[in-house]
Amino acid sequence: xxxxxxxxxxxxxxxxxxxxxxxxxxxxxxxxxxxxxxxxxxxxxxxxxxxxxxxxxxxxxxxxxxxxxxxxxxxxxxxxxxxxxxxxxxxxxxxxxxxxxxxxxxxxxxxxxxxxxxxxxxxxxxxxxxxxxxxxxxxxxxxxxxxxxxxxxxxxxxxxxxxxxxxxxxxxxxxxxxxxxxxxxxxxxxxxxxxxxxxxxxxxxxxxxxxxxxxxxxxxxxxxxxxxxxxxxxxxxxxxxxxxxxxxxxxxxxxxxxxxxxxxxxxxxxxxxxxxxxxxxxxxxxxxxxxxxxxxxxxxxxxxxxxxxxxxxxxxxxxxxxxxxxxxxxxxxxxxxxxxxxxxxxxxxxxxxxxxxxxxxxxxxxxxxx
Numbered sequence: 001x002x003x004x005x006x007x008x009x010x011x012x013x014x015x016x017x018x019x020x021x022x023x024x025x026x027x028x029x030x031x032x033x034x035x036x037x038x039x040x041x042x043x044x045x046x047x048x049x050x051x052x053x054x055x056x057x058x059x060x061x062x063x064x065x066x067x068x069x070x071x072x073x074x075x076x077x078x079x080x081x082x083x084x085x086x087x088x089x090x091x092x093x094x095x096x097x098x099x100x101x102x103x104x105x106x107x108x109x110x111x112x113x114x115x116x117x118x119x120x121x122x123x124x125x126x127x128x129x130x131x132x133x134x135x136x137x138x139x140x141x142x143x144x145x146x147x148x149x150x151x152x153x154x155x156x157x158x159x160x161x162x163x164x165x166x167x168x169x170x171x172x173x174x175x176x177x178x179x180x181x182x183x184x185x186x187x188x189x190x191x192x193x194x195x196x197x198x199x200x201x202x203x204x205x206x207x208x209x210x211x212x213x214x215x216x217x218x219x220x221x222x223x224x225x226x227x228x229x230x231x232x233x234x235x236x237x238x239x240x241x242x243x244x245x246x247x248x249x250x251x252x253x254x255x256x257x258x259x260x261x262x263x264x265x266x267x268x269x270x271x272x273x274x275x276x277x278x279x280x281x282x283x284x285x286x287x288x289x290x291x292x293x294x295x296x297x298x299x300x301x302x303x304x305x306x307x308x309x310x311x312x313x314x315x316x317x318x319x320x321x322x323x324x325x326x327x328x329x330x331x332x333x334x335x336x337x338x339x340x341x342x343x344x345x346x347x348x349x350x351x352x353x354x355x356x357x358x359x360x361x362x363x364x365x366x367x368x369x370x
Contacts (some may be wrong), residue, residue: 003176009034009070012163013170013344015077016056016153017299018170018196021063024341027072029159030177030349032327034159036071036338039063057156064157067330075163075347076150077170077340077363081198084141085168085212089134089282090268100139107206110139117141118361124210131341134286137232138212140166163347164361168200168212170343175295176207177325177346190291190315192275193298193339194305195218199271200298200334203282203291210253211282215274219300222264229263242302261304268305273310299337 010026011146023037039062088109090101104123106112112119122138122323147164154161175191188205196219203211229238241260275294292329294313296306297320310317322339323332 009347010072010345011073011097011347012064012069012159013175013341014060014074014159015338015341015344015346016079017340018079018081019299020337022338022341023058023063023067023069024338024345025067025324026345026349028299028349030346031322032329033332033342034329034366035067035331036330036341037063038337039066045122047092053152054156055310057153058155058271060157060159064159069217072158072160073167074154074159075161075344076154077165077167077344078142078146078150080167080193080195080200080214080334080357081176082142082146083166083168084139085200085214086110086119086139087124087125087136087211087213088121088139089127089129089136091142092133092135096122098123098135098137101135102139106139106141110260112141116144118144118147122207122209122212128287137151138209140168142166142361143347163344164349165344166361167340168202168209170340170347171200171297172202172209172343173346174339174343175297175320176204177342178295178321180325182292187293188289188291190279190294191274191320192271192294192301194218194296194297195302196300198275201275201278203278205288210281210286211278213274213278215271217267217274220338221267222300225267226260226263230259242300257304264304268308269312272309275309275313292305293318297322297339301336 008028010028012031013024015022020041021039025035026033039059088102088105090105099288103114103119106119122139124136124138126133127136151161171193179185183208188203191202193200193206196216199215201213201215202209222241223234223238226232226241227234232240246343279290292315292317294317296309296317301319306317306319320336320339322342323335
């Protein structure tokens with residue numbers, strides 16, 4: 001990271017989202033956001049993640065040309081939708097042998113082996129299970145070809161790859177910047193990230209993740225529900241749902257808003273139930289106070305979803321504000337869509353409690369054994 005400090009800028013955070021490419025760069029101290037560029041993908045972009053390397057690299061080069069970026073160092077991430085994430089318990093023992101215990105448990109229970117998956121984990125700590133003590137870890141698994149593909153895209157786009165992160169860790173890095181007061185750091189919080197294909201739930205205590213789960217509910221399913229209920233084309237359904245979700249209450253048509261709420265209601269009820277189960281798991285497992293704040297973010301989050309969850313969750317629900325911790329030299333429209341890219345730009349910037357190497361997949365490219 002010496003290079004970034006010498007030249008005064010962070011690496012470029014590259015978020016290859018399903019619907020867009022987002023690029024962010026910060027000053028080396030992580031205090032100022034100097035550039036943010038978004039390039040939308042085609043409307044039929046649901047299969048963009050399987051595009052050829054050169055096609056994705058071409059779109060990335062075009063996006064880079066739209067901004068004033070310093071250097072060519074970049075950090076990519078493996079999206080949450082492509083990760084296997086799960087809390088796993090292994091026998092408590094010597095920490096030096098923890099990696100081997102995690103690999104054995106993943107192979108035995110989940111059928112995941114280092115031959116087919118790149119396995120990383122986050123050590124959560126010891127928990128009681130009946131009369132025994134076990135060690136709980138959060139598994140992060142990616143198909144072996146995913147890191148190599150991102151490396152090929154970086155090279156083809158003319159970028160110098162300095163990190164491949166797991167998206168949940170990039171998101172956490174961005175969120176922790178919003179809660180830097182001592183009282184904020186001590187209280188447990190739940191972060192809910194609503195993406196286009198998936199929703200990620202993470203419970204954090206002492207600035208470290210304790211629980212992580214992905215739920216197959218996202219913008220794609222919400223759009224489909226509006227499309228079917230109101231007999232609209234997919235593009236019109238998406239525009240209607242997002243426009244009314246982001247619009248001020250005084251500018252909403254009550255009848256239209258009611259129709260949208262009825263359409264997406266069952267999916268949001270399911271999401272609220274999943275959040276409730278996650279909170280109960282955390283309270284029982286770690287024998288602590290449940291989170292009293294739920295921070296909702298992600299590209300598909302809006303006021304309608306926040307208000308719905310607030311009525312069904314026994315906690316304060318608020319929208320994330322990813323840019324509030326930075327001085328802005330570049331315009332950042334719709335800030336909730338930029339959390340991943342900002343978290344990637346923060347990779348290695350300053351002292352960060354969630355920069356564990358176990359959430360990073362770059363070492364695979366250097367021939368290290370998982």
